[in-house]
Amino acid sequence: MAIPISSFIRCILYIYCFSAFLCLHAHEVRETTEIHHLHHTHIVQLSSLMPSTTCSASTKGPKRKASLRVIHKYGPCFQSNKGQVQVPSHIEILLQDQSRVNSIHSKFSNYSNGNKLRESKASTLPVKSGLILGTGNYIVTVGLGTPKRDLKLAFDTGSDLTWTQCKPCNGQCYKQVDPIFDPSKSTSYTNITCPTPSCFQLSSATGRSQQCSTSKKCIYLAEYGDGSFTTGYFSKERLTITSDVMDNFIFGCGQDNEGLFNGFAGLLSLGRAQVSLVKQTAQKYGQFFSYCLPSTTSSTGHLTFGKGNGVSNSIKFTPMLKLSQGPSFYGLNLIGISVGGQKLSIPTSVFSTVGTIIDSGTVITRLPPIAYNALRTTFRKLMRNYPMTSPISLLDTCYDLSKSKSVSIPHISFLFGGAVSVDLDKVGIFYMLSPTQACLAFAGNSDPSNIAIFGNVQQKGLEVLYDVARGRIGFRPGGCS
16 A cells, blocks of 8 residues: 555654754764763873973962972972973983882781771971982971071972981982081080980881980981981081071081982971970971972972961862871871862772872872772873883873873862862872873772872872861862962
């Protein structure tokens, strides 16, 4: 029986309309997806990710007395840099970074109870980025002695003992840009005697019991992950942070200092033991400090002590966790990661089983293998329009951007306990090897049981606040601009 023409036409029109609907729907879905990803990407000029040849004071820091300017050791802001400090290659930096990470992991693997975390109760200095020594990457200038001598010290949130090289250098002193501190020319210097309760505090800072010289002076020894070490006299001296003065500050006066130290005069410790700067200045600064790290080697940051007039409501605080296995470090409750606006399918147990610390001295963020693989897969998918190039050292997701003046970088967010989501700054996602070559600045731990580390590349562009007294860590995206 023949089908009426009108019925045949209606059938064709129905099929056509349905096909058009499907095409339109697919287009809308694709357009919506593109808009979604557009809203979750950084459109960045490549030139903005690279340092210039002149110093740019991009971060002034809070208007507080105890605020120090932070600069990069190998950039133009380091005035004494000309020919005095050898700049390592990217491979050398990454290898030294791995040495620090290995040292941190070894601290935790020595404990049989795993990397469990528990909640703890809880002035601006300029910072310069230095070499990865196991001692910290960023440098500030403080005053020591009477009269005051300015010294450039690397600061480290994972160390507890502040020290500087001291004359007469009975063992060995490495080359530094400042004159070596001479305690004989200071009227406020005193040695700590041994055995005394003050000397006994060394055990919490260095993990070694007190030792005495033949003249009953307290001796310290501090060793770092790359094999560097310092040893000398445990002493007291006047410390000056901008215009703030602290008498009887306990520090190490180094007589034998060997290893990869180069340029700076010693270490300023921001860890959690009783002899750390944070604890020794608790009455003055309330165990509160914050910093913004320089975004490039030609820009500046700040390290600030104390709350000043209060804390901004725009700061997102997450609980600070205390690690029984590594009491010097500051723990975080990392629970998830988002890439390009998409929360990755990573079980929270992947993070909670091993734990996470934030560390100013580790360059590249380390993640459990499952978490890193998920991040890398999604990142590569969203960066598929850019050609990949060969890996370098521990960085396996690298791109050739020589044909691009700008790049669209997917947003990456870290999700922490307390319903805190922290969006990484555009400068906290790539490690720039050259003006046209960039690598994803994350790496996976080789052992799934190793603790995760939130490194300093990811902290760039964020104001990071440590409220130790109240047991919380804050992040303020855009707080460094």
